[in-house]
Amino acid sequence: MNLIFKNATIIDKNSKFNNQAVDIKVENGVITKIAKDIAEEANFEVIQLDNLHISRGWFDSSVSLGEPGYEDRETIKNGLNVAARSGFTNIALQPNANPIADTQADISFLLSKGHNAATSLHPIGALTKNSEGLDIAELFDMQNAGAVAFGDYNKDLPDANLLKIALQYAQDFDGLVITFCQDSKIKGKGVVHEGFVSTRLGLKGIPALAEELQVARNLYLLEYTGGKMHIPTVSTGKSVQLIREAKAKGLNVTCSVAVHHLVLTDDTLVNFDTRYKVAPPLRPENERKALLEGVLDGTIDMITSDHNPLDIELKKMEFDMAKNGTIGLETAFGALANILPVDIIVEKLTAGKSIFKIEDHGMEEGATASFTLFTTEGNHTFTKADILSKSKNSAFLGQQLKGKAYGVYHNGKLIINE
Structure with missing residues (x-):
């Protein structure tokens, strides 16, 4: 052509x-x-x-689809088409399908399904077997098969020693360990950010501390072990400050923020709309501003849509019972363009390729x-007619x-x- x-x-x-x-x-x-x-x-x-x-191709470091197992939510073929039409030349695919992608065969299957598409698919392998947090998965074999990183999507790792071992082991083959930070014990049965809005609505709150303690713990482990760590979808100013200090120490840590955390706040929850139920939860305005500051000063390395298609049965129910997640590929650029200069957007949508060791090509x-x-x-105004995904759970409808x-x-x- x-x-x-x-x-x-x-x-x-x-x-x-x-x-x-x-x-x-x-x-x-x-x-x-x-x-x-x-x-x-x-x-x-x-x-x-x-x-x-025109810019060098955008990369999204956190995309969930559904196939295999949840094709009713999204197929790989249509998901890659959505990504291409949303401006993404490369996506990192989360391992949270059924079965969980935790073996060399699983990674090979995902790569074969994404072969020959306009958007390149890069699988993330599960860090632990079946993402259960009990035993380390086949990291080396998965990397040889094409996995670009290892993490259990939206699950913390309570066993600090297991994370220590994973960080030490992954160094042997320069593997990237992804650590979602949310202490499940402190989170408890919380469903939204703990604060004025949760009290007003009578919803159980998740303290910011649940994220910040895990960030602090994981950074201490990284300082002890060495290696490479990526902290996805940070959502509080204190988390950003902890990462800022760790980078100043010379630790090899990177982080991302989700588009919805940069644009929306927990004020959107006033009507109990489950489209706004995400993990980590939406935070107040002061936290949103701290995240923007982290983007602008370079502490936050990349921005992700954290695209997570879910069918209506998982969303249209009581707030406490609804599943976390929003689609975001289609709205990523348009939402960011309201709050950030275009050069910063492009930088944050392309920087992840070097971190995930994905081939990058300049404009020359x-x-x-x-x-x-x-x-x-x-x-x-973004409407349902603009949604390209099979699932329609967008937090940006009407935005x-x-x-x-x-x-x-x-x-x-x-x-x-x-």
Whole structure:
């Protein structure tokens, strides 16, 4: 496929064409020319889109789908199509299907299902067998099969010694250990952030301490063992400060924040709408601002949609009983564009590739063509008609979004929203 992208503004701080409107010529999957004006040629398709912006491809470090076992929530084929149309060239797939991805065979299966798609799938292997927190899974074998990291999705690891052993063992093959931080004992039966809103609504609260204690404990373990640790979806200012201090010590720790924690607060819970029930829970405005500060000062390395499709039977029930999770791929860019500059958004949606050791390609002549197409203009209200996922559990329904992803060019395939 030979293409010429016309009048595209490149957003890539490492490119000499950063913030310049140029034409981009792609031949056989390689960027062969970037210039102010490239003449149209026979056998080249010309791509012209309003307010076209192009950056190196976006990466989402936490995506759940469903297949195998929960295809009613989402299939891998449709999930990758959603990711491509949402601007993501690469996603890290959580191991929380059925069965849990905790063996070499499971990783190979997931890779085979994602083969030849426009968005590349990178499986995360479970850290413990069946994500039960009792025994370390086959980490080395899974990494050899293609796993990019190891973690038990949205589950803490109560056994500190098991995490210590995992961190020590993973160093032998430069493995990345993901540690979701929420002390299950302190969380108890809590379902929302413990504070004014939980008291007002009469819902059991989860103290911020439940996250912060686990962050502190896990960082102490990392300091003792060495190795690499990634803390996903941090949600409190104290957690950010603990990670900031750990980085200052030289610890090899990275972290992410979910889009919904940067944009929404627990005030949205006033109508007991279970679309806003997520883990960790939505926090008050002061915590949201602390997370934004962590993004801007570089403490928070990346932003994730934490995309988690769930069918209506798991969401449309009493708040206490509903399952945690929201879809987020479709709304990630549009929601972030309301609160962050475009260069910061691109940086935080691409930085994770180096952390997860995923091949990255810049916006320069001679580079493999792998990029995201988007616009920064236009405001619209997100509705059910905009949802591409099989499940409709979006916390952003009715929200005003700014700009949108047009699609991607990746793996030699061009996907553009109609």
